[in-house]
Amino acid sequence: RNFNERCAQCSEVNWGLTDGGRFYCRSCHNVTERTREVVNTEFIPNTRIQTISRDLRKQEKSGIGCEWYVCEGFQLVLKKQAEALEALGARPQMKDEILCNFWRCYLQKSKQAYCNRPAGETVKALSVCDSSTEADSEPERPSLLHLLSHSESEGDLQTDCSFASSISNVSESTSVYSGSVDGSLYLKKKQKEKLMMTMPMTLSFCYMALLWLREPMTLSDLLRFVVEGHIPYLNVFQHFPEKMKLCGLDLRIFCVESWPVYEEVYNKMLELAAFLDLPRFPDITDSCFLHPDMLCMKYLMEANLPDELHNWTCRVVKKICIGEADFLTLVPGNKSSRKVKYDVLAAAVIVVVLKLLFLLDDHYEWLLSDFAEERNKNNKEGGPYFEFKKWYKVLKCSLDVEQKKLDEERAKYLWRCEKPLFYSAEKKSKVLKRRQMVVNLQNQFGKLSGSVRPAEKPNPSSFQLSWSEENTDGSCFHRHSLKGILQEKCGLLTAMNPDYWLCTVKLCTERLCGHLAHYREVDFPQSYHFVLRLFSFLLRIQPSYIHDEVCVIEHKLFHKKLCKKPKYNTVLRK
Numbered sequence: 323r324n325f326n327e328r329c330a331q332c333s334e335v336n337w338g339l340t341d342g343g344r345f346y347c348r349s350c351h352n353v354t355e356r357t358r359e360v361v362n363t364e365f366i367p368n369t370r371i372q373t374i375s376r377d378l379r380k381q382e383k384s385g386i387g388c389e390w391y392v393c394e395g396f397q398l399v400l401k402k403q404a405e406a407l408e409a410l411g412a413r414p415q416m417k418d419e420i421l422c423n424f425w426r427c428y429l430q431k432s433k434q435a436y437c438n439r440p441a442g443e444t445v446k447a448l449s450v451c452d453s454s455t456e457a458d459s460e461p462e463r464p465s466l467l468h469l470l471s472h473s474e475s476e477g478d479l480q481t482d483c484s485f486a487s488s489i490s491n492v493s494e495s496t497s498v499y500s501g502s503v504d505g506s507l508y509l510k511k512k513q514k515e516k517l518m519m520t521m522p523m524t525l526s527f528c529y530m531a532l533l534w535l536r537e538p539m540t541l542s543d544l545l546r547f548v549v550e551g552h553i554p555y556l557n558v559f560q561h562f563p564e565k566m567k568l569c570g571l572d573l574r575i576f577c578v579e580s581w582p583v584y585e586e587v588y589n590k591m592l593e594l595a596a597f598l599d600l601p602r603f604p605d606i607t608d609s610c611f612l613h614p615d616m617l618c619m620k621y622l623m624e625a626n627l628p629d630e631l632h633n634w635t636c637r638v639v640k641k642i643c644i645g646e647a648d649f650l651t652l653v654p655g656n657k658s659s660r661k662v663k664y665d666v667l668a669a670a671v672i673v674v675v676l677k678l679l680f681l682l683d684d685h686y687e688w689l690l691s692d693f694a695e696e697r698n699k700n701n702k703e704g705g706p707y708f709e710f711k712k713w714y715k716v717l718k719c720s721l722d723v724e725q726k727k728l729d730e731e732r733a734k735y736l737w738r739c740e741k742p743l744f745y746s747a748e749k750k751s752k753v754l755k756r757r758q759m760v761v762n763l764q765n766q767f768g769k770l771s772g773s774v775r776p777a778e779k780p781n782p783s784s785f786q787l788s789w790s791e792e793n794t795d796g797s798c799f800h801r802h803s804l805k806g807i808l809q810e811k812c813g814l815l816t817a818m819n820p821d822y823w824l825c826t827v828k829l830c831t832e833r834l835c836g837h838l839a840h841y842r843e844v845d846f847p848q849s850y851h852f853v854l855r856l857f858s859f860l861l862r863i864q865p866s867y868i869h870d871e872v873c874v875i876e877h878k879l880f881h882k883k884l885c886k887k888p889k890y891n892t893v894l895r896k
Contacts, residue, residue: 330354388565390501392508393434395562395576396519400425402554402561403528410552410782412537421531427598428527432517505571517590517597521555521578526591528553533591533652534603538611540665542861543784545582549862552782555582557739579737584863592661595654606650606664613650614639617668624860625672626717626789628708628802634675635668642878644671663871669857670871674879676853679807679817680710684847686819687711694806708802714852716797720787721856728859786860824880825873839873841866 325337325345331352337345346353404417429435502508512518525548529541548555559568559576568576595603606612618635622628639645644667653659680687687710694707789798808815825846826839843851854865861868 389503390566391504392502392572392575393429393519395502395559395566395568395572396524397425398562398566399521399524399554399558399576400527402558403524404531406547406553407528407532407539410539410547412532412539413535416531416535416537420534421527424527424531424594424598428519428594431598432515501567501569501572502575505575509571509574517593521558521576522582522586523590523594525555525582525587526594529587530591530595533612536604536606536610536612538784540612540617541584541588541663542665542863545584545587546786546862547782548582550780550782556737557741560739560741581732584861585867588663592654595652598654600654603652603654605647607647608645612664614645614664614668614671617664618671620784621668621672621857621860623789623800624785624787625856626713626787626797626799627672628804629800630804631672631675631679634679635671638671638675638678638875638879642875644875644878663867665861666863666867666871669861669868670875673850673853673857673868673872674875677850678822679804679819680849681819681821681823682847682849682853683823684849687849690807697806705801705803707806708799708804713799714849716799717856718852721859724786725859822880824876825869829873829877837866838870841869 326335328335329337329347329350329352332347332350334347334349336348338348340346340353344353400421401417404412404421408414408417426436430437508518512520517523525544529544532539532544544553547553554561556578558578559572562568608615610616615632615636618639619632622631622635643649649660650662650664652661676682680690691709691711694709695711698706698709789800791798791800807818809818810816829838830840851865854868857868858865
């Protein structure tokens with residue numbers, strides 16, 4: 323009754339007391355750091371005693387850890403991922419402003435926190451007017467409001483116990499083998515509700531924040547940094563505080579034994595943006611890294627293609643109007659607007675340009691290559707002409723090596739976390755001793771077999787393949803010329819090749835398969851498949867997704883001719 327300060331959250335003066343002795347607001351459930359001071363002369367006269375939580379003290383002494391909620395675990399995961407992205411170059415406001423606000427909005431929309439308690443929901447807490455003797459005589463029980471609110475200052479989580487309507491419900495959920503309070507209940511709700519948090523959704527949150535700030539990182543880059551270990555995702559629960567014990571059903575929620583999938587993370591990001599009722603994202607203009615012109619320049623350099631191709635990619639982007647801000651900017655909830663995958667779009671534009679210039683039919687590109695080879699032998703003046711055959715051999719050799727290395731790393735990956743999990747102080751010494759024994763045996767067998775120690779984690783880089791112009795072996799094609807395949811017509815450079823073949827005449831309208839066009843390697847030329855394979859490696863996605871985007875671009879580029887010629891002929895005159 324003597325505590326008359328206003329709540330910092332809602333400015334009300336309506337205080338209750340948790341089992342831990344902390345004041346909480348009955349209106350908004352905000353928990354303060356202030357504790358109740360009581361005077362009890364029955365024990366020590368004229369002495370003021372601060373009440374403390376006996377259950378927390380007992381938990382710390384026994385080593386069983388504190389009670390925690392699943393949403394607190396995901397909050398810690400998001401914090402670790404945001405810190406890793408900040409270390410990779412993301413702006414500081416991504417974590418403190420953008421991602422934090424997205425997360426709070428999600429908790430409020432999903433009624434996990436920042437909302438009024440539903441009618442009939444009760445939480446047992448001590449009132450301010452209770453006597454200390456009554457508090458001491460009550461049986462020990464968890465302090466829900468304190469534990470839910472106090473999450474190691476990780477974003478100041480304030481929750482309203484929406485998962486447990488009462489102490490009895492909490493005791494039922496914790497009866498199942500789980501370290502968290504609501505592990506079993508969370509899995510039940512996850513089966514019914516689509517947007518319950520999962521580990522892939524943490525990456526969706528991160529990408530949504532990166533996209534809002536227009537950071538120079540695509541979704542494929544984000545997932546690649548995850549696989550390389552630069553962003554916590556696999557076995558991220560080993561970064562949890564020791565008092566947050568992870569066991570039983572919690573492992574089904576936080577333990578990941580598969581690599582993140584591009585389509586799953588992207589689709590969940592779109593669902594989250596619509597669920598949170600976010601406004602139109604900041605415009606993607608031609609000065610942004612995510613603009614097709616910028617990304618095409620990056621992928622041309624990484625694919626070791628001539629710099630002159632960038633002029634052609636810009637012409638294609640302008641021709642079909644996919645560089646406009648209205649087309650590129652995400653508008654959540656707008657079903658009429660097409661959702662853009664910026665990295666896939668840029669790769670598809672490059673593939674279309676290569677088809678325009680070289681046809682990629684396993685015949686015409688080799689004829690052009692032979693002509694360029696003869697010209698380079700007879701004429702040493704000026705820059706060399708681009709030879710598709712030589713480029714193919716250099717890229718194929720490098721791509722095979724990198725693909726084999728990637729496959730071996732994935733095959734050798736140890737899904738078990740390095741930090742052993744133990745659920746009580748009594749088992750800690752046994753688990754650590756067993757783990758140390760396993761490590762020693764692995765080292766001994768490694769020395770006997772002569773196996774090479776695993777390489778250190780590579781430094782993060784935006785480029786997976788790098789090509790230096792200083793190499794004397796001629797393996798860099800950036801400065802090579804396209805003059806051998808171009809001709810001037812009406813003041814513009816056009817391709818000598820007059821034909822073009824479409825990947826598909828009609829796009830698939832059925833949404834069940836998830837693709838706009840069907841792709842099988844045997845149905846297409848090997849040159850075309852190699853180019854798709856190259857970009858699928860760079861983006862770490864299936865070639866079929868790039869093929870879909872290529873088909874969409876082709877139908878926009880040749881829309882008028884397709885309307886004039888409704889015949890089933892895949893060869894068009896440009």
